Amino acid sequence: MSGVRWGVIGVGDVVEHKSGPALQTVPGSSIAAVMRRDGARAEDFARRHGVPRWYDDAQALVEVGGVDAVYVATPPSSHAEHTIRAAAAGKPVYVEKPMARSVGECEAMIEACDRAGVGLFVAYYRRALPRFVAAQRVIQEGRLGRVERVEVTLLRESAGGGWRLDPELAGGGLFVDLASHTLDWLDLVFGAVTVLGSEVDGGPAESRVNVAFSFGSGVTGHGRWDFEAGRVHDAIEIVGSEGSIRMSCFGAEPAVLTTARGPVALPAGQPSVVQQPLIENVVASLLGQAEPLSTGATAIRTTRVIDTVLAGHRERHGIRFG
CATH class of the missing domain: 3.40.50.720 (NAD(P)-binding Rossmann-like Domain)
Incomplete structure (x- = not known):
């Protein structure tokens, strides 16, 4: 070819x-x-x-x-x-x-x-976007020291509408559509995500999700996704023994590395076509x-996390896929 x-x-x-x-x-x-x-x-x-x-x-x-x-x-x-x-x-x-x-x-x-x-x-x-690549490199180089925890927060004023709120078409609501980006990137950086516990509220298209999770390396984390919060907030924070990274998932601004020397913006270079x-x-x-950076073999792991988080919610609402 x-x-x-x-x-x-x-x-x-x-x-x-x-x-x-x-x-x-x-x-x-x-x-x-x-x-x-x-x-x-x-x-x-x-x-x-x-x-x-x-x-x-x-x-x-x-x-x-x-x-x-x-x-x-x-x-x-x-x-x-x-x-x-x-x-x-x-x-x-x-x-x-x-x-x-x-x-x-x-x-x-x-x-x-x-x-x-x-x-x-x-x-x-996001596995290939420059600002995520830069953050991944900092972590892999050990500049955060021993990574201890990950905090994810995504709040939206309202869930909006469209097919992304139809579980039959989308597999769920905006948690499925948006959280999958973050979960997949965390899987890339830290390994497979294990769900320790979750709470899911809302109608058939889940609107509020809280998840406690961990990775094989011993790093623990928590995620909060609320699509009817009445305000907007988008943050991924990765905290280590010698520093931290703070960045958004859906913005275009650089990730910020903070160490004893103070904060520094990491390379960004957001392409016009994401x-x-x-x-x-x-x-x-x-x-x-x-x-390849992203394959069926890597992506199925994120779907497995979503299935685990939403299992009880789907059962309550009679949501089943063949």
């Missing part, structure tokens, strides 16, 4: 702003075809972005010649379906996060891609030039 020609399933706001421009500009990458159930919108996207083909049927897109890999950018409820379809056609898959609604769906995706011998990548793009660094890695991986 000398380059990667993408077929994109689902061309909404994420593809328009967060990923699509990178798929078109990363060296060795281009969009060859797009699909949306609303064919007129698929055609409009194709026309505006110079994409040669458009479809209103996913099967037609994955089977067409001239498509080397498939990007699935639909709500999580159809991630497994489209991934399995693409794998059956022999196409590697880059799928949006969260990987799927449940561990069972993730396992089916991994099995399909393994059986077909194709790669499976997941869009946990998925570009990860897409560069995915393309390089498909071309045999790099090891």
